[in-house]
Amino acid sequence: METECRFQAELLQPVSPGESSSWLFVVLPKDVSDTLPRRGRTTVEGLLNGHAFQVTLEPDGKLSHWLKVGKELQQAAGVAAGDSVTLEIRPVEKEPEPEVPGDLQQALAANPEARSSWEATTTIARVDWIHWIVSAKQAKTRVKRINDACNMLAEGKKRVCCFDTSGFYSKALRAPEHA
The missing domain is CATH 2.40.30.100 (AF2212/PG0164-like)
Structure with missing residues (x-):
């Protein structure tokens, strides 16, 4: 540790x-x-x-x-x-399983190939998939990301591509502004 x-x-x-x-x-x-x-x-x-x-x-x-x-x-x-x-x-010694948002749970339940890949990925990969989905600023972007995630997972991709989990390059993620 x-x-x-x-x-x-x-x-x-x-x-x-x-x-x-x-x-x-x-x-x-x-x-x-x-x-x-x-x-x-x-x-x-x-x-x-x-x-x-x-x-x-x-x-x-x-x-x-x-x-x-x-x-x-x-x-x-x-x-x-x-x-x-x-x-x-x-x-922590072992990253805890992330809470899967309901809309993603439903999409995975409707796509057995995607669900199978999801279950075969690592906890960290699942954290990144969820982070990519929930970081969408608009509802339509979130829906598209869930659909894209299911398609990528169904194709056997284990990790979300093209997403900067630090937010440094895309500036999509940042600390809240403070008062």
């Missing part, structure tokens, strides 16, 4: 938190992110001010990552937006 990294960071409040305004985030220092096994989504475990958590980091589009801090962890650690926190993180 990779070594544990310890660092200080400020808890940031997103400008556009979406449906729930109760989460905060931290952008990892680049030197910490460089110790992680991949530039795309990667799961870590660790401590925030001494309180344990496990979370999947998101790429920030600048060859680093950002970490979403939910309300439960904020309350347990007694922290709020603007606070400086101490984080200790390390990659």
Whole structure:
């Protein structure tokens, strides 16, 4: 397993938190992110001010990552937006299976060849397929990506091609803007 990294960071409040305004985030220092096994989504475990958590980091589009801090962890650690926190993180030994979105589940269920390839891929490959699909900004793009994914998988492709999981080259992925 990779070594544990310890660092200080400020808890940031997103400008556009979406449906729930109760989460905060931290952008990892680049030197910490460089110790992680991949530039795309990667799961870590660790401590925030001494309180344990496990979370999947998101790429920030600048060859680093950002970490979403939910309300439960904020309350347990007694922290709020603007606070400086101490984080200790390390990659998990085995990447957990990703949650498959319902629309992708339905498409895979309707295409036995695609489902067979899906089941034969690695967990990391499934993370990347899902990341590619959910990163679509428009509903019609998401539908097209699901269709394309099923076609590629049915053809035996194990990994999504032409998708920069770090967001660095396409700028499709980035950390939220903060208030």
